[in-house]
Amino acid sequence: MPGKMVVIFGASNVLWMVFTVSQAFKMEIFPEHRVIAQIGDVISLTCRTTGCEPPSFSWRTQIDSPLNGKVRNEGNNSTLTMDPVSFNNEHAYVCTATCGSKKLEKGIQVEIYSFPKDPEIHLSGPLELGKPVTVTCMVPDVYPFDRLEVNLMKDNKLLKNQEFLEPMERKSLETKSLVVTFIPTNEDIGKALVCQAKLNIDEFDFEPKERETTKKLQVYISPKNTVISVSPSTKLQEGGSVTMTCSSEGFPAPQIFWSKKLDNGNVQLLSGNATLTLIAMRIEDSGIYVCEGVNQVGKDGKEVELIVQEKPFIVEISPGPQVIAQIGDSVVLTCGVTGCESPSFSWRTQIDSPLSGQVKTEGSKSTLTLSPVSFENEHSYLCTVTCGRKKLEKRISVDLYSFPRDPEIEMSGLLVSGNPVTVSCEVPNVYPSDRLEIELFKGESVIESKTFLEDMDRKSLETKSLDMTFIPTTEDTGKVLVCLAQLRVGEMEFEPKQRQSTRMLHVNVAPRDTTILVSPSSILEEGSSVNMTCSSNGLPAPKILWSRQLSNGDLQPLSENSTLTLTSTKMDDSGIYVCEGINQAGISRKEVELIIQVAPKDIQLTAFPSESVKEGDTVIISCTCGNVPKTWIILKKKAETGDTVLKSRDGAYTIHKVQLEDAGVYECESKNEVGLQLRSLTLDVKGRENNKDYFSPELLVLYCASSLIIPAIGMIIYFARRANMKGSYSLVEAQKSKV
Ligand SMILES: *[C@@H]1O[C@H](CO)[C@@H](O)[C@H](O)[C@H]1NC(C)=O
Ligand SMILES: *[C@@H]1O[C@H](CO)[C@@H](O)[C@H](O)[C@H]1NC(C)=O
Ligand SMILES: *[C@@H]1O[C@H](CO)[C@@H](O)[C@H](O)[C@H]1NC(C)=O
Ligand SMILES: *[C@@H]1O[C@H](CO)[C@@H](O)[C@H](O)[C@H]1NC(C)=O
Numbered sequence: 001m002p003g004k005m006v007v008i009f010g011a012s013n014v015l016w017m018v019f020t021v022s023q024a025f026k027m028e029i030f031p032e033h034r035v036i037a038q039i040g041d042v043i044s045l046t047c048r049t050t051g052c053e054p055p056s057f058s059w060r061t062q063i064d065s066p067l068n069g070k071v072r073n074e075g076n077n078s079t080l081t082m083d084p085v086s087f088n089n090e091h092a093y094v095c096t097a098t099c100g101s102k103k104l105e106k107g108i109q110v111e112i113y114s115f116p117k118d119p120e121i122h123l124s125g126p127l128e129l130g131k132p133v134t135v136t137c138m139v140p141d142v143y144p145f146d147r148l149e150v151n152l153m154k155d156n157k158l159l160k161n162q163e164f165l166e167p168m169e170r171k172s173l174e175t176k177s178l179v180v181t182f183i184p185t186n187e188d189i190g191k192a193l194v195c196q197a198k199l200n201i202d203e204f205d206f207e208p209k210e211r212e213t214t215k216k217l218q219v220y221i222s223p224k225n226t227v228i229s230v231s232p233s234t235k236l237q238e239g240g241s242v243t244m245t246c247s248s249e250g251f252p253a254p255q256i257f258w259s260k261k262l263d264n265g266n267v268q269l270l271s272g273n274a275t276l277t278l279i280a281m282r283i284e285d286s287g288i289y290v291c292e293g294v295n296q297v298g299k300d301g302k303e304v305e306l307i308v309q310e311k312p313f314i315v316e317i318s319p320g321p322q323v324i325a326q327i328g329d330s331v332v333l334t335c336g337v338t339g340c341e342s343p344s345f346s347w348r349t350q351i352d353s354p355l356s357g358q359v360k361t362e363g364s365k366s367t368l369t370l371s372p373v374s375f376e377n378e379h380s381y382l383c384t385v386t387c388g389r390k391k392l393e394k395r396i397s398v399d400l401y402s403f404p405r406d407p408e409i410e411m412s413g414l415l416v417s418g419n420p421v422t423v424s425c426e427v428p429n430v431y432p433s434d435r436l437e438i439e440l441f442k443g444e445s446v447i448e449s450k451t452f453l454e455d456m457d458r459k460s461l462e463t464k465s466l467d468m469t470f471i472p473t474t475e476d477t478g479k480v481l482v483c484l485a486q487l488r489v490g491e492m493e494f495e496p497k498q499r500q501s502t503r504m505l506h507v508n509v510a511p512r513d514t515t516i517l518v519s520p521s522s523i524l525e526e527g528s529s530v531n532m533t534c535s536s537n538g539l540p541a542p543k544i545l546w547s548r549q550l551s552n553g554d555l556q557p558l559s560e561n562s563t564l565t566l567t568s569t570k571m572d573d574s575g576i577y578v579c580e581g582i583n584q585a586g587i588s589r590k591e592v593e594l595i596i597q598v599a600p601k602d603i604q605l606t607a608f609p610s611e612s613v614k615e616g617d618t619v620i621i622s623c624t625c626g627n628v629p630k631t632w633i634i635l636k637k638k639a640e641t642g643d644t645v646l647k648s649r650d651g652a653y654t655i656h657k658v659q660l661e662d663a664g665v666y667e668c669e670s671k672n673e674v675g676l677q678l679r680s681l682t683l684d685v686k687g688r689e690n691n692k693d694y695f696s697p698e699l700l701v702l703y704c705a706s707s708l709i710i711p712a713i714g715m716i717i718y719f720a721r722r723a724n725m726k727g728s729y730s731l732v733e734a735q736k737s738k739v
């Protein structure tokens with residue numbers, strides 16, 4: 001149907017012609033008067049009669065167009081069903097019921113609409129801060145759109161309201177849109193964009209009359225600050241590996257893409273991971289690598305250049321350019337190659353002497369084992385490696401040392417205060433001995449040191465020693481003697497470079513100041529007791545040994561006690577007693593003479609041939625002591641003018657050619673510490689009758705058994721007394737003083 005068409009509900013109430021029928025015959029129509037249905041839905045119109053059994057029904061549109069529905073008559077009822085409702089159902093429908101001659105007619109207006117879906121919000125692109133964005137709110141399949149009203153709200157504030165009042169060209173479902181452009185700001189993040197569509201058909205009740213769609217505003221940030229970190233370096237060696245990590249900021253988080261720039265200008269995508277690890281790099285892997293951070297709103301790239309360098313041909317010798325080894329140890333020299341597929345090795349000494357070692361080559365490594373290392377190995381060794389046309393040589397020098405043991409300290413003898421002693425400090429099997437220094441410390445101070453520079457260039461193990469003589473004193477006891485040996489082999493690393501030994505000093509003191517104390521006296525009466533106490537100083541404290549000197553000079557040991565006690569002494573105990581103070585360092589000796597005395601008795605004074613002699617005769621006056629040795633005998637002639645001491649010989653006094661005046665009283669006094677005995681006789685001299693001398697000199701020998709009669713009796717007594725006063729007595733000394 002051409003021409004414009006406007007639907008006006010309500011205003012176009014059809015005037016129904018009502019036929020006059022009998023009262024009993026009635027008709028109703030449902031729904032009453034008018035109804036609105038959505039396109040696509042199902043709607044039924046029912047015509048019901050009462051008072052006729054059964055009536056006949058007919059349906060028509062007012063303008064006589066097709067019904068576009070199905071009629072179903074059931075007794076008193078007739079139903080017109082439109083399934084689905086379409087534009088063709090927008091009519092006024094008339095139901096006619098005929099009961100015999102009676103005819104009833106009722107009309108109903110069917111209106112249609114379409115509002116099937118919520119509005120759709122479309123953005124012209126991702127929301128980016130500061131970039132204008134166009135929001136389209138689209139309401140699909142609307143009818144009649146002139147009743148449509150669309151509101152777009154952002155954060156509850158209206159952005160735009162629109163109605164679509166333009167005339168409808170034809171009946172159709174239209175999709176209507178509202179378009180708004182705005183610039184997103186930070187405040188917009190997370191806020192809601194609401195599109196609300198209303199179909200303003202107030203005359204009818206239907207649901208929904210209003211539909212809305214909400215969209216949360218998501219504001220994006222384009223990738224920026226893209227950073228690449230490279231580990232270990234952008235410069236690599238052939239075969240090496242590198243790890244590159246890329247990061248980029250943005251929202252949502254940018255995805256990272258790694259690619260490599262090709263020579264033709266294209267790029268080759270490598271990975272979609274932030275971390276890119278490249279292994280076994282080749283020269284041709286050098287180039288520019290690009291990292292790109294990409295998200296919905298943009299991308300940001302960064303470049304890095306990797307340079308892969310050719311692997312150099314390197315020869316390395318270990319343990320270093322120099323190795324120091326102890327003679328007898330095992331040394332392994334290793335020559336290793338990098339950057340060569342199949343190297344060939346050769347070893348030699350610098351002076352082309354035999355290697356004196358074992359070579360073992362395996363792959364990129366060759367070893368020379370010197371075991372045990374000896375003087376023959378003290379060289380510079382050269383390892384030559386050939387790789388194709390390239391040739392490299394590395395040198396290692398083998399230096400030796402020997403310093404296997406700590407020094408040994410020896411003393412020439414016992415340490416005795418005041419006696420020189422020689423300390424020797426010996427360092428065995430040293431090499432190189434010209435680098436050896438031996439120092440001897442007493443306590444903190446160095447008392448001697450020695451070097452052996454004269455041994456230069458001697459290739460042998462040497463045993464070196466330092467000798468030092470000193471005189472120890474008792475103060476040295478407790479000090480430590482340290483022998484420090486140092487092998488000064490410069491900058492070379494080995495252990496130990498010094499060794500030391502220590503010795504604690506214990507200085508002995510030889511026994512001295514040996515003294516004997518005799519209590520009560522060295523001259524004793526037979527039967528009494530005597531204590532002889534001996535003491536001696538020294539370190540360690542001397543041991544005391546008492547002995548008795550036998551007549552042949554030998555010593556008979558008696559006691560190791562310091563005090564020697566003799567009880568009830570007999571004359572036989574007389575003699576020389578020797579005390580010895582003894583320790584490791586020596587002997588000190590002292591003697592004492594013990595004299596056991598007996599009181600003089602049995603003294604006999606005789607005159608020979610008789611006490612009565614003639615003038616001119618030879619007479620011998622003799623005094624003999626019986627039992628007692630060491631008895632002082634004094635022979636005197638008594639006179640009124642004074643006694644005369646006679647020079648007797650062995651107690652005998654010989655008067656040759658006796659004179660008258662020789663007559664008189666002769667007295668013999670025998671005396672010792674213990675007692676005194678006197679004897680006297682009177683010599684009678686008669687006048688000479690003849691001169692005949694019948695005395696035979698041989699008869700003059702008289703004995704005083706075991707007696708000791710000395711002419712200078714007075715002197716002897718003096719010395720004896722003096723000696724007694726000192727508590728000891730030396731005959732030898734007494735004799736010496738006498739001379
Ligand atoms: C139709 O209407 C009549 C009278 O009102 C009634 O007697 C009859 O039972 C109805 N028939 C049906 C099928 O409802
Ligand atoms: C006729 O219509 C009425 C009301 O809509 C209904 O109750 C009744 O069952 C219908 N009768 C038949 C025979 O369809
Ligand atoms: C990225 O790394 C993950 C594990 O870290 C791995 O599973 C994935 O395959 C990698 N993707 C690419 C493209 O290499
Ligand atoms: C000897 O020594 C002992 C013990 O000290 C003592 O009892 C005794 O009297 C001493 N003898 C003499 C004669 O001094």
Ligand SMILES: *[C@@H]1O[C@H](CO)[C@@H](O)[C@H](O)[C@H]1NC(C)=O
Pocket residue numbers: 558559560561
């Ligand atoms: C040494 O003295 C001890 C006690 O003082 C004594 O028992 C011992 O007999 C003495 N030894 C000698 C050999 O006199």
